[in-house]
Amino acid sequence: xxxxxxxxxxxxxxxxxxxxVVYVTTPIFSHSFVTKNVYSRGIARNVFVEKTLGSxxxxxxxxxxxxxxxxxxxxxxxxxxxxxxxxxxxxxxxxETLGEVASFEVYGYSxxxxxxxxxxxxxxxxGGVLGDSxxxxxxxxxxxxxxxxxxxxxxxxxxxxxxxxxxxxxxKTSSALVGEFSISWCMExxxxxxFGLVIKGSKGIMRVNDDELELKLDGGKSFTWYxxxxxxxxxxxxxxxxxxxxxxxxxxxxxxxxxxxxxFYTASKVDYIIDQIRCRxxxxx
Amino acid sequence: xxxxxxxLLLVGDNPFHGISHLSQERARVRGYTMTYPxxxxxxxxxxxxxxADGFMFSVSELSLSILRTIHEMGGGKRLKLYAIVPYxxxxxxxxxxxxxxxxxxxxxxxxxxxxxLKAIATGLKGVVRTDPVALMKTYLLYEISRIKSxxxxxxxxxxxxHEIITDMALALDLAWxxxxxxxxxxxxxxxxxxxxxxFPYLAKKFREWDIDWRETTVATPFNKVGFQMNPSRxxxxxxxxxxxxxxxxxxxxxxxxxxxxxxxxxxxxxxPNIKGVAIGVSKEQHAYETFKLLKDRLGF
Numbered sequence: 001x002x003x004x005x006x007x008x009x010x011x012x013x014x015x016x017x018x019x020x021v022v023y024v025t026t027p028i029f030s031h032s033f034v035t036k037n038v039y040s041r042g043i044a045r046n047v048f049v050e051k052t053l054g055s056x057x058x059x060x061x062x063x064x065x066x067x068x069x070x071x072x073x074x075x076x077x078x079x080x081x082x083x084x085x086x087x088x089x090x091x092x093x094x095x096e097t098l099g100e101v102a103s104f105e106v107y108g109y110s111x112x113x114x115x116x117x118x119x120x121x122x123x124x125x126x127g128g129v130l131g132d133s134x135x136x137x138x139x140x141x142x143x144x145x146x147x148x149x150x151x152x153x154x155x156x157x158x159x160x161x162x163x164x165x166x167x168x169x170x171x172k173t174s175s176a177l178v179g180e181f182s183i184s185w186c187m188e189x190x191x192x193x194x195f196g197l198v199i200k201g202s203k204g205i206m207r208v209n210d211d212e213l214e215l216k217l218d219g220g221k222s223f224t225w226y227x228x229x230x231x232x233x234x235x236x237x238x239x240x241x242x243x244x245x246x247x248x249x250x251x252x253x254x255x256x257x258x259x260x261x262x263x264f265y266t267a268s269k270v271d272y273i274i275d276q277i278r279c280r281x282x283x284x285x
Numbered sequence: 286x287x288x289x290x291x292x293l294l295l296v297g298d299n300p301f302h303g304i305s306h307l308s309q310e311r312a313r314v315r316g317y318t319m320t321y322p323x324x325x326x327x328x329x330x331x332x333x334x335x336x337a338d339g340f341m342f343s344v345s346e347l348s349l350s351i352l353r354t355i356h357e358m359g360g361g362k363r364l365k366l367y368a369i370v371p372y373x374x375x376x377x378x379x380x381x382x383x384x385x386x387x388x389x390x391x392x393x394x395x396x397x398x399x400x401x402l403k404a405i406a407t408g409l410k411g412v413v414r415t416d417p418v419a420l421m422k423t424y425l426l427y428e429i430s431r432i433k434s435x436x437x438x439x440x441x442x443x444x445x446x447h448e449i450i451t452d453m454a455l456a457l458d459l460a461w462x463x464x465x466x467x468x469x470x471x472x473x474x475x476x477x478x479x480x481x482x483x484f485p486y487l488a489k490k491f492r493e494w495d496i497d498w499r500e501t502t503v504a505t506p507f508n509k510v511g512f513q514m515n516p517s518r519x520x521x522x523x524x525x526x527x528x529x530x531x532x533x534x535x536x537x538x539x540x541x542x543x544x545x546x547x548x549x550x551x552x553x554x555x556x557p558n559i560k561g562v563a564i565g566v567s568k569e570q571h572a573y574e575t576f577k578l579l580k581d582r583l584g585f
Contacts, residue, residue: 002457112381126381189313191303191374211309228512228543237482237515238452 011037019044021254028052028131032059036066045072046254052076052135053267057275060268067264075250075260076267078139080195080210082242082249084230086140089197089208092215093144098201104145104179108137110193112185113158113165128164130155130274133193134183138270139262140195141181145173148273153280158186169277292583293561294576295367296332297536298342300567301325301351302374305541320347326354329364331572336580339365339442341504341534341563343372344428349435356436365442367502367534367563369480370428373449396423401430418465425469443502444470445478452483460494471500476532478502482513485524498531504563506537509544509552513537525558534561546575550582 008014011034014022022044024034032054038047047067053076054060067074080086092098110133126132141148153169166184173179185193196209204217216222234244253260303320305311329340329351340355342348355361380388396405407423410416425444432441446454446466454462463479470477477500481487484505491498507525511518525533535556539549553562562579566572 002459112378116382189303190309192309194309209310226543228510228540233511233513233515233517235516236452236456236486237448237513238456239449241515 011043012041014038014043015041017043021046021048021251023047024049026050028126029055031055032063035063039066039070045070046074047072048075048077048250049264049267050077051139051267052131052271052274053264054271055131057268057271060264060271064264064268073250073254073257073260074264075253076262076264077246078136078262078267078270079240079242079246080136080140081143081262082245083210084227084232084241085208085210085213085225088213088225088230089199089206090144092206092213093199097203097215097217098199098206099203101145101177101199101201103177103200104141105198106137106141106179106181106196108133108181108183108193108195109187109190110185111187111190112193114186114188114190116186129183129185130164130167130277133185133195134167134181134277135270135274136195137181137183138273139267140197141171141179142266142269142273143262144197144199145177145179147269148173148179150273150276150280151178153277155278155281167277167281169280171273292559292579293339293365293534294332294337294579294583295339295341295365295534295561295563296329296337296572297563297565298325298340298348298351299565301328301347301565302343302345311542322347322350322354325351326358326360328566328569328572329355330358330360331569332566332576333360333364335573335576337576339367339440341367341369341536343369343374343447344431345372345375348372349431352432352435352439356438361436361438362440365440366432367443367445367478367504368428368432368441369445369447369504370425371447371450373447396427401426418461418469421462421466422469425466429473429475441475443476443478445480445502445504448480448482451479451481451487455481455483455486455490458490460490463490463494463496467496467500476500476502478504478532480504480536482506483515485516485520488524488527502532502534504534504536507535507553507556507559508537508540509549510540512540512543522556525556531558532560533558534563535559536563538562538564546578547582550578554582 006017022038024031024038024047026034031049035047035049038044052060053063093101148171151170151172153167155164156166157163158165165186167181169181171179171181194210196207199206204215207214211227213225214222232241234241236244238244250260301320342351355364376388379391383391403426407419407426410419429441429444432439467477479487479501481503482505484503487503506513507521508514514521535553538553539546553559562583564575564579566575
C-alpha cells in the first residue's frame with residue numbers, strides 16, 4: 001500500500017535502519033517507553049515527540065536527561081506556536097506593544113465530549129483534558145510569559161467517573177503577573193478545538209485565538225488581524241498550516257544541527273505545571 | 286459539466302455545519318438556526334431560484350436531511366449534487382470519543398445495517414484479503430447509497446474525495462489510490478472529484494500519473510487574497526492557466542467572508558479555466574444577492 005514503508009510491531013525492530021529522525025506519535029502513556037527505546041537502542045539521535053512529552057513530569061525529566069546524553073535535536077509537538085495569530089501575538093508582546101502585562105486569561109475549549117455522559121476510555125488514553133488540550137494552553141502561556149507557578153486548581157469529571165473533563169486554575173509568575181485558565185472538552189458549539197488568550201497590559205488589551213488577533217490600545221487605536229492578513233500559506237497544506245510549519249522547522253533544525261523549540265527541556269515545563277495542577281486540585285478539593 | 290461555457294453555480298454547505306474559516310466565533314454567533322435542515326433547504330431553494338445549479342455538500346446526517354427536505358419541497362429534480370466524502374469531522378469526532386477500534390466497529394455495523402449487499406460483499410473481500418482498494422470501494426458504495434436513499438431522483442454529478450484524504454494521498458504519492466478511485470467512480474457513471482488545498486501539486490501529479498483531467502472535478506480555493514491557496518496565489522493561478530480541460534470549481538471564493546462579494550466575484554470572473562463556483566450562504570438575503578451577483582458578473 002505504501003511503497004518503501006516498513007511497518008513493524010515493536011519499536012526495537014527499527015534498529016539498523018539508519019534513521020535520521022523518529023517521530024513519536026503514539027498515545028501519551030507510551031511516549032516515555034518508545035522514546036527511551038529510540039535512544040537506548042541507537043535507532044535515531046533526533047526525536048520529535050507529540051505533546052505531552054511524558055505522562056508525568058518525572059517521565060519528562062527522565063527523557064530530557066536521556067536526550068542530553070545523545071546530543072541530537074529534540075522537539076515536542078506544541079504546534080500552536082506555529083499558528084500565525086499566536087506568532088503575531090508573541091511578536092507584539094516581545095515589542096512591548098501592550099506595555100507592562102498585568103494579567104491574562106487563557107481558554108482551551110472543544111466539543112469533543114459534549115453530550116457524552118458515560119466515562120470514555122478514549123478520554124483517558126488522550127491524557128485527560130489537561131494532557132489533550134490544556135497542555136497547549138499552558139505551553140502558550142509559558143511561551144508568552146515565562147515560568148509559572150500554580151496558585152489554585154480545580155478539576156472536574158462531567159461523566160461522574162474518573163475522567164478529567166474540565167480544569168480551572170490560576171497561576172502567577174515571579175514578576176507577580178497573574179493568569180487564569182479555563183479548559184474543557186465538553187463545551188457546546190466548539191466544533192473544532194479553540195484556544196485563546198485575553199492579555200491586559202498597561203497600554204491596552206489583546207485578544208488572540210486560532211483565527212484572529214485584536215489589539216486595542218489606550219487612546220482608541222485598534223487593530224484586527226485574521227489569518228488572511230498574516231501570510232498563512234505553506235508549501236504543502238496538510239491538516240493545518242501550523243503542522244506543516246512545525247515539521248518544516250524541525251527538519252530544518254536537524255539539517256542545520258540547531259536547537260529546536262519547544263525542546264524536551266522547554267516542553268517538560270508543561271508536564272511540571274500539569275503535575276502541579278493535579279496535585280493542587282487534590283489539595284484544594 | 287458545462288457545455289455552453291456557462292459556469293456551474295453551487296451552494297456550499299459550510300454555514301449549515303456551523304463552519305466559518307474566518308473565525309469560529311463568527312460561526313457560533315450565527316447560532317443554531319443555520320443547522321436546521323428546513324432552514325438550510327430553504328436557502329438552497331432560494332439560491333436555485335436565483336441562478337444556482339446545484340449543491341456541494343459533505344455527506345453527513347445533516348446534509349442528507351437537507352436533501353430529503355429539498356426533495357419534499359420538489360427541488361430535487363433540478364438540483365445537481367456534488368458530494369464530498371468522507372465528512373472528516375464526523376469521523377474524527379467519533380474516533381476521539383470511542384477510539385479507532387470503536388470507530389471501525391461502528392462503521393462496519395452501519396454498513397451491515399444499510400443492507401447494501403454490494404458494499405457488504407466488497408467489504409468482506411477487502412477485510413479477508415487486506416485489500417485497501419476493496420475497502421475504499423466499500424466505503425464509496427456505502428456513502429453513495431446514503432445519498433441515493435435520501436433522494437432517489439438525485440442527480441449525483443460528482444463525488445469528491447475530501448481534502449484530508451486527497452492531500453494525504455498526494456503527500457504519500459499514492460498513485461494507486463487516485464487511479465482506482467477515478468476508475469471505480471467513473472464506472473458507476475459518476476464523475477470522480479478531488480477537493481484539495483494543494484492545487485498546483487495535484488496538477489503536477491495528475492500529469493505525472495497520466496490521469497485525465499476531463500474525467501474529473503477538482504474543487505480548490507481561489508480568491509483574491511490567496512487564502513488557503515498553497516503554496517501561493519501566484520502558483521495556483523499559474524497551474525490554472527496551463528491549458529487543460531479539467532473541471533475546476535473554485536471554493537473559498539469569498540475567503541470565508543473576508544472579501545466583499547463584488548470584488549471576490551470579479552476576481553473569479555477574470556480567471557481562465559474555472560468551470561464553476563461553490564459559495565455558502567447563511568441568510569435568504571445572501572442567497573438572493575450572491576447568486577444574482579454571480580449570474581450578472583460571470584457573464585450569463
